[in-house]
Amino acid sequence: MKKLINNVADVVKESIEGLGLAFPELLKVSLQPRYVYRADAPVKGKVAIISGGGSGHEPMHAGFVGYGMLDAACPGEVFTSPTPDQMYEAAKMVHSDKGVLFIVKNYSGDVMNFEMAADMLKSEGIDVENVIIDDDVAVENSLYTQGRRGVGTTVLAEKICGAAAEKGYELKDLVELCRKVNSYGRSMGLALTPCTVPAAGKSTFELAEEEIELGIGIHGEPGRERIKIKSANELTELLAYPIIRDLPFEKGDRVLAFVNSMGGTPDIELFIVYRALHKILEKEGIIIERKLIGRYITSLEMQGVSITLLKLDDELVKLWDAPVRTPALRWGM
Amino acid sequence: MSMEKLITKQHVIDFLMEAQRIIAENKDYLTQLDSAIGDADHGINIDRGFSKIIAQLDGLKEKSIGEILKSCAMILISTVGGASGPLYGTAFLSAANETAGKEVLSVEDLLNVLKSALNGIKARGKATLGEKTMVDAIEPALQAFEKELLDGNRNLTRILEIVVKAAENGAKNTIPLRATKGRASYLGNRSIGHQDPGATSSYLLFKAMYNVAVREG
Numbered sequence: 308m309k310k311l312i313n314n315v316a317d318v319v320k321e322s323i324e325g326l327g328l329a330f331p332e333l334l335k336v337s338l339q340p341r342y343v344y345r346a347d348a349p350v351k352g353k354v355a356i357i358s359g360g361g362s363g364h365e366p367m368h369a370g371f372v373g374y375g376m377l378d379a380a381c382p383g384e385v386f387t388s389p390t391p392d393q394m395y396e397a398a399k400m401v402h403s404d405k406g407v408l409f410i411v412k413n414y415s416g417d418v419m420n421f422e423m424a425a426d427m428l429k430s431e432g433i434d435v436e437n438v439i440i441d442d443d444v445a446v447e448n449s450l451y452t453q454g455r456r457g458v459g460t461t462v463l464a465e466k467i468c469g470a471a472a473e474k475g476y477e478l479k480d481l482v483e484l485c486r487k488v489n490s491y492g493r494s495m496g497l498a499l500t501p502c503t504v505p506a507a508g509k510s511t512f513e514l515a516e517e518e519i520e521l522g523i524g525i526h527g528e529p530g531r532e533r534i535k536i537k538s539a540n541e542l543t544e545l546l547a548y549p550i551i552r553d554l555p556f557e558k559g560d561r562v563l564a565f566v567n568s569m570g571g572t573p574d575i576e577l578f579i580v581y582r583a584l585h586k587i588l589e590k591e592g593i594i595i596e597r598k599l600i601g602r603y604i605t606s607l608e609m610q611g612v613s614i615t616l617l618k619l620d621d622e623l624v625k626l627w628d629a630p631v632r633t634p635a636l637r638w639g640m
Numbered sequence: 641m642s643m644e645k646l647i648t649k650q651h652v653i654d655f656l657m658e659a660q661r662i663i664a665e666n667k668d669y670l671t672q673l674d675s676a677i678g679d680a681d682h683g684i685n686i687d688r689g690f691s692k693i694i695a696q697l698d699g700l701k702e703k704s705i706g707e708i709l710k711s712c713a714m715i716l717i718s719t720v721g722g723a724s725g726p727l728y729g730t731a732f733l734s735a736a737n738e739t740a741g742k743e744v745l746s747v748e749d750l751l752n753v754l755k756s757a758l759n760g761i762k763a764r765g766k767a768t769l770g771e772k773t774m775v776d777a778i779e780p781a782l783q784a785f786e787k788e789l790l791d792g793n794r795n796l797t798r799i800l801e802i803v804v805k806a807a808e809n810g811a812k813n814t815i816p817l818r819a820t821k822g823r824a825s826y827l828g829n830r831s832i833g834h835q836d837p838g839a840t841s842s843y844l845l846f847k848a849m850y851n852v853a854v855r856e857g
Contacts, residue, residue: 340718383721386679390725392718415822419726419764423717452825524826526679 308508315505319362319382326369330634333373341389342397343369344379354472354481355379355402357394358410358465360417361386363504364525366635367462367604373633374640376469378402385504385607386526388416394424398433406434406478410464410485412457413441414526436478438485440464442492442615444553445522445531456524459565459615460492462603463627466636470629484626488617493550496613497530497542498523498569502606521545523569525606539576543583546614551591556616558592563599563627565615570605572612577601580612597627603635644794647745649705651852656697656712659848660690666844673837677824682724682837689720689728704743709736723822724838727761727774734760747796751785758782765821772819772831777839781807781846800850807846811839 312318323343327336336343342359349355358368359381368380379397383389398407407428411421418439425435440457468485476484498520501510514520514533519542522531537545556562566581568574581600588595596619604613617623630639663670663686670683692715700708709732717729738756739745745753758778767773784806788799814836822838824831 387681387721388723390718390721391729415765416721416723416726419723420721422764423726423729446826452820452828453822 308503308505310503310505312505315508318505319384322362322365323369323382326634330373333632333634334369337396337400340381340393340396342379342381342393342400343372344397344401345372345374345377347374348378348401349403350378350401351403352405352475353378353403354405354476354478355398355407356410356465356469356472356481357381357397357401357407358461359383359389359394359397359421360412360414361388361526363502363607364605366602368465370635371462371465371469371633373631375473375629375631376465376633376636385506388414388420391420391424391427394421395427398424398428398435402433406436408468408472408478408481408485409435409437410461410468411437411439412461413439413454414456415453417457434478436482438464438482438489440489440492442489442494443496443522443524444493444549445495445524447531458496458525459494459567459604459613460489460617462567463492463563463565463599463615463617464488466631467623467626469631470626473629474626484622488623491554491618491623492615493553493556494565494613494615495546495550496523496525496567496569496611497521497546498606498609498611499536500571500608500610502570502609504607519611523606523611525569525604539579540583542612543580543614544587546612547584547587547616550614550616551587551593554616554618556591556593556618559594561594561596561619561624562588563597563615563617563619563623564588564595565599565603565617567599567604567613567615568602569609569611569613570602571608571610574601577612580614584614596624644747645796647750647796649708649743651856652705652708653697653701654852654856655849656690656693656708658851659845660694662844662848662851663687663690663841666841670837670841673835673840676834677819677827677831678837679722679823681722682841685720685722686724686728686841689716689725692719704739704741705745706736706740706742709733709739712736723765724841727765727838730760730764731757747789747794747799750796751782751789754778754782754785767821770817771821772814772817772824772836772839773821774836774838774842776814776817776836777807777810777842777846780810781843797850797853800846800853804843804846804850807843811835811843814839 442460674682713732
């Protein structure tokens with residue numbers, strides 16, 4: 308294992324310390340328990356939005372703390388859920404009198420730890436709502452499993468709900484909006500290489516030189532199937548069509564197209580995938596109104612890509628375009 | 641007054657120490673079970689939790705049974721992580737609520753405390769019997785407990801002997817099951833043929849209870 312780390316045990320701590328040193332005007336860092344929060348928190352008269360999950364998916368979530376997005380992010384160990392004391396303390400630090408929205412990816416550990424934190428806060432009279440993101444179409448038999456995993460749509464939900472919170476949406480309206488984003492978003496990803504969790508020291512799975520894993524989650528867990536590598540155009544089709552057919556996205560639908568690097572895939576390849584996706588959507592009569600291309604929800608250094616399509620309406624477009632100022636997403640201000 | 645034995649605070653403390661010992665002894669075994677169908681950390685995580693409880697036990701000895709169990713819950717919740725942290729944490733929290741205000745527990749009280757713990761786990765994990773989880777060890781164990789009481793058995797050691805056997809069988813019976821909850825569920829049929837690590841650690845906790853009862857007669 309070759310990584311730019313000091314001690315395996317300090318990876319998460321030193322990384323969020325570095326984030327805090329780099330963006331003091333945007334955020335502050337608590338080390339005990341671990342959370343990253345807006346420098347100007349608590350923001351009066353605004354619902355606080357908190358997310359979190361295992362580390363290793365950077366910039367999600369700590370890189371999305373700031374104006375127009377998250378009030379706080381709670382990073383667990385690499386690929387391990389954060390514990391409820393983190394969300395509890397973060398919520399106490401950032402909430403004003405308008406309540407707290409937890410945006411939670413659908414992994415059993417995350418769901419339970421956020422629920423426990425919500426119970427603890429509710430017992431103190433703080434209004435908290437959990438919304439679960441489960442947009443991964445690669446999980447086919449969701450009736451017999453934990454259900455679909457939360458992946459790319461999480462980033463879009465955090466941006467859109469963050470903007471709505473700035474505009475003064477009440478907690479119950481934010482819950483409804485977040486559920487709408489989740490119900491309109493679908494994702495799927497693939498891996499060209501596995502990744503290495505620092506504490507494990509070896510790859511999470513093995514792939515032969517010619518193989519790729521189709522339908523991966525974001526923790527290096529196995530996907531739908533293992534296939535021989537194909538051209539970028541063919542691989543993009545293998546991701547795009549399951550997504551399109553699932554919602555389904557139909558002729559005339561307006562979408563946000565999100566092409567995301569799993570960490571190790573460079574922009575030069577991402578734009579080849581975007582080009583292929585653009586052509587597919589054009590052929591299907593689906594209108595790309597907004598796009599996001601880059602490294603936003605990752606699996607450490609994994610090479611691979613995920614595609615997310617989010618069906619848009621006027622409300623979602625307006626909220627997507629609203630100003631945002633975080634380490635990883637910034638426009639309009 | 642019958643000769644029936646009551647459970648005191650000292651028994652609870654002894655149980656926590658025995659639980660830590662038995663979990664530490666089986667740490668590698670639990671982790672090995674977890675590497676087959678999970679993320680290979682169950683033994684490590686739960687051992688970290690119980691070791692932390694023991695490290696803080698001196699500060700808890702003056703508290704009531706309910707307060708001790710609540711502190712254990714908080715320690716497990718904040719140190720174990722993953723899914724087993726909130727599940728065992730909730731179990732201890734539910735147990736703490738059930739014992740609130742009590743200085744000693746009768747055998748019926750113990751059954752009620754354990755039932756609360758089970759209900760807490762089922763509510764938190766949204767799991768039912770047969771999904772290859774902790775519930776598969778705990779529920780049959782408590783059914784056996786209840787049956788013994790209905791049959792008029794008031795001997796705690798003998799009750800727990802039967803309870804442990806039922807929990808052990810429950811854990812073993814998870815082997816042919818297909819997981820439908822937790823990370824193992826993504827493996828689908830590939831989860832069949834492996835014993836569930838959570839059910840196994842739950843069985844070990846019943847074993848710790850039994851060991852304390854045997855030792856203290």
